[in-house]
Amino acid sequence: MDFVASVVTGIATLTQTLEDGRTQMVGLLLPSDFVGRPGREFAAYNVTATTDILMCCFRRKPFEEMMERTPHIAQRLLQMTLDELDAAREWMLLLGRKTAREKIASLLSIVARRDASIKLRHPQGRMTFDLPLTREAMADYLGLTLETVSRQMSALKRDGVIELEGKRHVTVPDMDRLLLEAGDDNDGGFLV
Amino acid sequence: MDFVASVVTGIATLTQTLEDGRTQMVGLLLPSDFVGRPGREFAAYNVTATTDILMCCFRRKPFEEMMERTPHIAQRLLQMTLDELDAAREWMLLLGRKTAREKIASLLSIVARRDASIKLRHPQGRMTFDLPLTREAMADYLGLTLETVSRQMSALKRDGVIELEGKRHVTVPDMDRLLLEAGDDNDGGFLV
DNA sequence: CGTATTATTGACCACTTTCAAAGTGAGTGG
């Protein structure tokens, strides 16, 4: 791991695996996200591009030296890392305590929220977006099997919480309803 | 949240809850751990002392100013936050993909490892330590019910992986066996 | 002691997984 980098365009995932192949996604890297750890020689996670991806790379050593000289960088990196920690902890709650249906609804509401923020709109009312993940990637993110993901997507569709065109294009008729299904009391506020 | 603090002695937990009361522990605060977030007004988690606790508190504003003036502090805080992020991600793998038995074995091996490091010994062979958590706290940490925790503790005892004196005092006859039960390929290395 | 808290154990059930089969759709090459 001789580089640190920042995602410019495209999507990548951070995963960890057990020896028998069970895998858990521990992070989703979207444009503007930072990859790599100053002061560490080896990568702790598998980083996988799920689309074509463009990253802005820095050699690790020079980057570390620059960090020494420029206090503001460490401070900014600290903010970003604290945000990631919050997201990770939010995800721990999801993984440890939510039902399959709530997990799916949570993921959908996160993607919807992020999509809305890109389009500079409020996440409410009727919303439409594309899922950037396969069912398997969703399963790895949510700690489920892909069959369960598929079943719960079908169930949410059957119950009118979402509408599907093809496999990836989702529309949410009523964002509040989705948030209710996600089970969060506080209406989210965490970012992927 | 007008303070940030560092734990001096005692143990506290960081938890999140869903509206219906389901709770998930997202961090365990041990001596030397840092609590609070520079640049944030409100607490995102419930902090609960599980023992008498002594913390070294700083008013948030002056602390933030000090951070501005003393680059080294931000850098040190960044290292600590990155370590916490690693621990959180390791925990995501546990919550999302491990079985109840593996979860218990993982928790025990973490406590054993930490205890060994305090006593400056290698975590191997026969080990003895106290659990700093109730069954309920273990359950909240592992994303299980306390009944399942109890059952799996009994099962590990029955299978000779651990021995129990009272509820809290554990001895592990063979650390390698426990690590095997924990299911981690790489023999851990993550710290609570 | 008696009471409250914490832990164990059992019976039953629900949800998620596992295993298996079939469906969908995009891309390729004949």
Place this chain on the structure above:
DNA sequence: CCACTCACTTTGAAAGTGGTCAATAATACG
């Protein structure tokens, strides 16, 4: 242009893990 293939997805049936509810046991504490 169409059939074929491959990857992805959906759906079903059966099995299993962990959860729920409830009763009992152990321990601490006044």
